[in-house]
Amino acid sequence: MPAVTETLDTVQSVTQSGYKWGFETAIEMDLAPKGLNEDIIRLISVRKQEPEWMLEWRLKAYAAWLKMEEPHWARVDHPPIDYQDLHYYAAPKKKPGPKSLDEVDPELLRTYEKLGIPLKERALLAGVDPDTVQQTQVAVDAVFDSVSVATTFRETLRKAGVIFCPISEAVREHPELVQQYLGSVVPVADNFFAALNSAVFTDGSFVFIPKGVRCPMELSTYFRINARSTGQFERTLIIAEAGSHVSYLEGCTAPQRDENQLHAAVVELVALDDAQIKYSTVQNWYPGDSEGKGGIYNFVTKRGACRGARSKISWTQVETGSAITWKYPSCILQGDDSVGEFYSVAVTNNYQQADTGTKMIHIGKGTRSTIISKGISAGHSNNTYRGLVRMLPGAAHARNFTQCDSLLIGDRCGAHTVPYIESRNLTAKVEHEATTSKIAEDQLFYCRQRGLSEEDAVGLIVNGFCKDVLKELPMEFAVEAQKLLAVSLEGSVG
């Protein structure tokens, strides 16, 4: 077959070009050549040992992507991205990092300290090469006991019938499920970044909760150990069968360095009758320095389909990182009486830009949605809430409540609210309110009077402002997120 021949040729040519790590095994392979074309996609597919249908799916996405234009409607500003100047296959990552903590940016280490992250873990997060610091690896194992914990977890999940594995494994092991659901919520040509992701995704998770099963644990701790170096083009698919329940947590409160500037993830959730999915995110990718140099571009498509009656999808996000955040976790409320929720805290400081919000598409009868968004802007940053609530003609007695509050700290930043409200059903009720304010002088004064430093006072007030969202996070993360908010706003006052 010509396709295979081509792939082989590519592999060969790359190998011959003296590529350092060669292609003998996946572990040793570091980077595919820069650029994006059909051969690279074939290469990814081959490396991932994917069946033919997966490759075809990727190529279809690639063909669609070629015809699409990068969206420019968001209130974000960045130099043009050269999509041919990126590596599309880079797993598993083994780039030469700092040899020891001494070589790590002291600024970063101070931040870890404030977040209360154990010393050994700090080294890993900062990207210190574990090969050179063997003891670090061991220490981390000691802290998290990753191997045994992971094994115990896997056993527990297996007994419950839950499938939780890397998406590429699911493509091989559970093709029928992947084929049925992949791209069913976010179609390959949904948008520019989703199409790109569909063509080249390499990492991500697959979760399947069978009928009536309540997932025995939050799929969070496991994830934190397992996905230390999450990829650039992540793909996550979560399927909750009738009556099942799962809580999934991604991300980490610790700031993470990553050499990949462009991140374009896609997350798809499917909830059948009476199923519930709770998806929590703490995003703290490198935001760039205080001058606005560097930082991650986080262009994410997240969407959940409440397919079944009385199903529920709840998104909670704390977004503090990335130079640019472009994400709109959404719910398609198709099943009658299904419920969608979106709780968001987005903090921007220095020169960060965030354009984030949600879409609630009410299709079924008696569907309900709640949107609580808290945006905090400081420094020279811009923070935009952009959301859509759409009541379709069939959404009888549907209900939406939206509250978007913005807090400005300093007079060089911007806070914007762009809600779209569309109703085509008279029995549907939509309520939207938005406010913009600053930290009140009297609140600050009150805290200062009681001996809190100005920064602590701001941290306290901001946490109060975000309380409605933070309380939706799983407990352990809520605590970390609170610290994170204060750290993210450092230097914004005084």
Add this chain to the structure above:
Amino acid sequence: MSATLTGSAGFLAKFETLQGRLPGDSNMRAAAAAAFRAAGLPGGTQHQRRLESWKYTSLRPVAEARFAPDAPPRHEVETILSGLALLDAPRLVFVDGAYRADLSQPPAIGFASFAEQAEMGTLTWPDREPMVALNTMLASDGASLHVSADQDGGVVQLVSLATRDIDIHPRHCIRLDPGAQLTLLEVSAGQGTYLLNTVAEFHVAEGARLTHVRLQDEASTAFHVSTAYANVAKGGTYDSFTLNIGGRLSRTEVHAELAGVGAVVHLNAAQLLDRTQHGDFTTVIRHVAPNCTSRQTVKNVLSDRSRGVFQGRIEVARDAQKTDGYQMNQALLLSPQAEIDAKPELEIFADDVKCSHGTTVGELDAEQIFYLRSRGVPEHEARSILVRAFLAEALDAVANETVRAWLERSVETWWARRAV
């Protein structure tokens, strides 16, 4: 307009024919024509690039309409005029776009028609707004009003009537010097399939006060597009209320800039729509100076298969500290086929501000209906009471009682022609 061409091509052909005979700055017209040629009618053709500001309104029906300005009038001016029950106050009447001295009663303040003294003004953006470009290209008449310092201009009625299937592009410019006052009543009505595409600008100088009340009661087959720009200086007030009840498709767009310290802007409106009417009320309030206040209450009552649109943006610039902005937008759906699309936006760059907006969409409250019915009020009447109460909140903003009573009559007429 050429009898054979419709849409953008038709308007451009009309410009080719009239070029050189139109009053005012010909360079500005040529530039506007270039801008309009590039942009076209918003949503006019299928493959056009969509403009975010026209997300919910497409002028496709305008693009498809055939205007015939040379045909004889189909309706009597007097009949239309008497139906409006105008106030006993100075009036400036324009029929099919041309000033009619015989029907007018000029005010004591400075007045000149655009045909005599073409003033294009300084506030408009033909390069950004296709319909403003269209107007700039084709405007042939309009009113230029000037109220001198500390003068009270009283009430002036600005009336636009259409009697034929015609495209009209009025251009108005209203200037209030420091401390001046004026109540401007703008009325548009007519018969036939016509397009009224008005551009108006309002200069409110220091401490001046302009009250602007509009009634859009166009023919049910007509298209109404209106773009207004207001600039309010230190301590000035631009207080406006718009009632949209007519037209097959209407778009009312207002750009108000609070340019001086302590300026006040009110952009209130009510839209009562039924049948297949489409009504779009779009506003941009720009807070440029500190300590300014803006208030907005917009109510939509939507019946049958009508569609209401509200887009309202409040912009607060860096230096506009201590801004106080409030916007309330509510829609009442009276029929299963009615639709509302709302986009209330905040764009804020100053930290010491108080800005908020609220939107509600829904039907009449069943409990309220029950309350009234339990007290012996028949259902139809109960609904009518509740809809009027809903509207009253917006109409209450009109302080002048004579004017408010006149608006309320139009609401009654609307009410009388339909059963809830």
